[in-house]
Amino acid sequence: MDNQYLEVFIEESKDHLQSINDHLLELEKKPDDLVIVGEIFRSAHTLKGMSATMGYEDLANLTHKMENVLDAVRHEQLSVGSDMLDIVFDSVDDLEAMVVDIASGGKGTRNVETVVSKLHALETGEAVADTASPIATAVPDDREELQLDEFELTVLQQSEESDQSNLRVTVKLREDCLLKAARVYMVFEVFEQIGEVIKSVPNVEQLENEEFEHQFTVLLVTGDSAKDVQAKVMKVSEIEHVEVSEFSVQSYLTEGSEQKDISRDKEDDVKDAANQPTPSSSSEPSKQQVGNKTIRVNIDRLDVLMNLFEELVIDRGRLEQISDELQHAELQETVERMSRVSGDLQSIILNMRMVPVEHVFNRFPRMVRQLSRDLNKSINLTIEGAETELDRTVIDEIGDPLVHLIRNAIDHGIEEPDVRVQHGKPEEGSLNLKAYHSGNHVFIEISDDGAGINRTKVAEKAVANDVVTNSQAANMSDKQIYELIMASGFSTADHISDVSGRGVGLDVVKSTIESLGGHIGIDSEWGHGSVFSIQLPLTLSxxxxxxxxxxxxxxxxxxxxxxxxxxxxxxxxxxxxxxxxxxxxxxxxxxxxxxxxxxxxxxxxxxxxxxxxxxxxxxxxxxxxxxxxxxxxxxxxxxxxxxxxxxxxxxxxxxxxxxxxxxxxxxxxxxx
CATH class of the missing domain: 2.40.50.180 (CheA-289, Domain 4)
Known part of the structure; x- marks a missing residue:
């Protein structure tokens, strides 16, 4: 596939998925706003058409199922609720995982039977079934990961007409399985004893070479029941779980016709776009100019450009030194001009590498929503300065430390709703994420109105862990005491939490930020909240x-x-x-x-x-x-x-x- 089109597809898919995420969060606050639903539907519809055109059928099929649910909401046949949004959010997670797989060179395949069955239940108005059972009760999307030729379809149709069963079997090995190929061989021996394998995804050669993660799927023609097949496969060691479901040829062919409809929808979109009137230069000149002057540039090309300019900076320094030594007037004048021009060039290149911190901040509203539900807390997240720009290399590294700090603030900082009420605070906690420029640095602040940091508790824990002595703790300022929570392995939590790092302290955050040439500071007021301030350089090059x-x-x-x-x-x-x-x-x-x-x-x-x-x-x-x-x-x-x-x-x-x-x-x- 042409890398040029693939790169555009990946970038635009990420943009559409981010738009869907943002609008879903907005829809949760305004469930009756059909304008928001329309925006989500348009993004999903475009993504579906793009995926079908590029040949990523699993991505297109799942988007199509999600689109059906959104269409039902748009026509007021389905109301927006928390459970419905959870299922749609799960769908978006799967779509994002598929796009990531495509970006890393994969085919964008993923087992999405559970979420597809939930979407189908929403669409038809049925109760969402518990899909935790290893044997699927709902009919899955049988085109998942499977591309069948005419011969394979004929064999499956003939088996349906006889007493045989067509079963789709998905086997997942344990993540600590060392000899994956050996386990696959043992599973296939079981299959050969009870029937015939018609199709395997990944194929047999890939399985033998261990060119798969921990999961594979086969189509099996057998006389055994689904439960018997599952029980026999589970006898093989190092198998985490086995999912067995009926495979319907008719369903497969029906989904195939739906796929053609998807492609036609894409063609219709293209025709509609072509038939749209071109905006006149007098009515919207600015938009037309922006469209003509904006291009996408692969970041690898910018890295090459930056490396070449770095060599130019080294040579510039050499020329300046030679000029000073020779004291030649014309040479000095030329070198001074070259320095000015290269300085301007440096500013342009550095600005080209700048990326708004919005690219990192965008993931946090969804994360805060999920954490607040998991911890039964009500949290209002506000974001300021998302347009503040940082070098791409800094952006790549700062994401994980910010995730840790936000999770830490929600878990340890903001109190339970009933505790907040007892202390005269509103039930809803406030979490603020702020970014701004100051000189040659960017500052990012994470502040909350929670319980703050207990100086006494931190000092006692530090003394108990032999971080400081009693006399040292007594003479330390509040800020110095607060900084102790960033010592290695330090945690004031009464119990280990899955949310804020399973006992891993803020030392990882501190070391990551300092490795970027930055600094992290802490300020807190007991009972009123805390502020974590991160100072970062604009560029690292x-x-x-x-x-x-x-x-x-x-x-x-x-x-x-x-x-x-x-x-x-x-x-x-x-x-x-x-x-x-x-x-x-x-x-x-x-x-x-x-x-x-x-x-x-x-x-x-x-x-x-x-x-x-x-x-x-x-x-x-x-x-x-x-x-x-x-x-x-x-x-x-x-x-x-x-x-x-x-x-x-x-x-x-x-x-x-x-x-x-x-x-x-x-x-x-x-x-x-």
């Missing part, structure tokens, strides 16, 4: 640094963590707790000698003066002792690779204009 010299080696310190530089005399150094410190504007700040930390070979004697780079990590500060300052410069951040990823206090490296390599320091790791 090109950063501004202060170049310093330590003996004969050069190091780069990111400007984002530097407060200022200073020069002190040797006699200004004091000692506290056997450590060298200075008095920095009334505050005792420890010194970190980079020469000792990185074991730099000595090539010259120390001066009587010390050059300091003052760095900050939250409320903590340190003075990095260097030999001299080289100056400020924009550099390209290069990773050290897998083998050197554990190097202490080194976040990467950069190539300077003269071809030398300078290591980029992780000042957070140097501040204890």
């Amino acid at each position: 090109i950063i501004s640094v202060m170049l310093v010299e330590v003996q004969a080696e050069k190091y780069a310190i990111p400007l984002s963590s530097i407060i200022e530089t200073a020069i002190i005399k040797e006699d200004e150094i004091m000692y506290a707790h056997n450590k060298e410190v200075i008095d920095f504007r009334g505050k005792v700040v420890p010194l970190v000698f980079l020469e000792e930390v990185f074991e730099v070979p000595r090539t010259r004697e120390k001066d009587a003066y010390y050059s300091l780079v003052m760095v900050r990590k939250g409320d903590k500060m340190a003075g990095l002792v260097v030999d001299s300052f080289i100056g400020q410069q924009e550099v390209v951040l290069k990773t050290l690779g897998h083998y050197l990823s554990d190097a202490f206090a080194i976040s990467g490296a950069t190539i300077l204009g003269d071809g030398e390599v300078a290591l980029i320091l992780d000042s957070n790791a140097l501040i204890k």
Whole structure:
């Protein structure tokens, strides 16, 4: 299949599914608003047509079933309720999983018998049956994962006319099964003893090569009953469960005609679009211009462009150095112009890589809805600044930490409705997600109006876990105490919860954010709520640094963590707790000698003066002792690779204009 069309299909499918998700959440608040239903129906109808055209029949069939339910709501034959929305949400989950499978190179197949039977029950007005039984009672969509040729259909039709049964058998192996191919072989031996396998999905060769996850489906012609088949297959070890249902040839052929109707619907959509009047330039000029000037660009191409520009930045630094050395007027003028142009080019490329945080925030309304139902809490989620933009590489990494923080706020922060009422609060808890720009950073805040953080409980737990001593806890500020909850394995929960991480503390969140060059802070008021504030850099590729010299080696310190530089005399150094410190504007700040930390070979004697780079990590500060300052410069951040990823206090490296390599320091790791 043409990758060009496939990429467009995947992107547009994701857009339609996100639109369906958003409108379903809106419909839950306004169940009588048929305009919202119409929007959902249009997105589902378009997705169905696209899927059929691309040949993804399972995706098209499930969307078609969901569309029928929406059509019933649209014509007021079915009312919108919580149970109905749960089933439609489950359908959307399956559709999203299919699209993800297609994006990863799969065929978009998925076992959706349960949700299809529920959708069918909604459509026909029947009670939704409990489909937890391993033997399906409802007739499933027999086209699921199966493409039958004429010979196979003939065999199945003949068996229906005799005393044989056509059974669809889905076998799921346990996830810890080590020899999947061996288990499949044993299952097929059982099938051969009781009948004949007509079709297998995946095919036999793929099963033998273990080219499947943990589940496969076969069409079996047998004289045994469904229960007998299930019992015999379950005797094979490492089988999690077996689903057996009758396979109807007539149903298969009927669904085939429905598929043709779907394709015709798509053709009708295309014709309708072609017959729509073209908007005149005088009535809607802006929309027409936007449509003509917007294109989709594969992110891989932007990565290549960024890599090429990074090389250009390195060469620019080299030219600037040569220009300074030669002091040639025309060369200096040319280099200055090149620097200005490349600076503008850098801004354009970085802006092209920027993605609104909305792409991450979009998943949270649905998640909060489900969690509030699971925990029997009423929660109102508000989102601000979703249009705030971040580099794509940062967006990719920040999703999981935000999920953890939101789940933590809902589980531990916001109280039960009856407890909130007792404390004079409204039953509905508030959760606010806010993003905004400030300088060269983006801030994301997660705030709630829940119980807040109990300083006493955190301090007692920290002392019990030997994180701090009693005397240290007594002298710590509230913010310092709150930060203890991000220590490894720390949790104040009275019992382990599936919601907020099964006892896994916020240390994972903290380490992920710090690996992005960011910082997380906590503020809380007991009884009134908490605020988790995340500070992130706009981009990770090109950063501004202060170049310093330590003996004969050069190091780069990111400007984002530097407060200022200073020069002190040797006699200004004091000692506290056997450590060298200075008095920095009334505050005792420890010194970190980079020469000792990185074991730099000595090539010259120390001066009587010390050059300091003052760095900050939250409320903590340190003075990095260097030999001299080289100056400020924009550099390209290069990773050290897998083998050197554990190097202490080194976040990467950069190539300077003269071809030398300078290591980029992780000042957070140097501040204890």
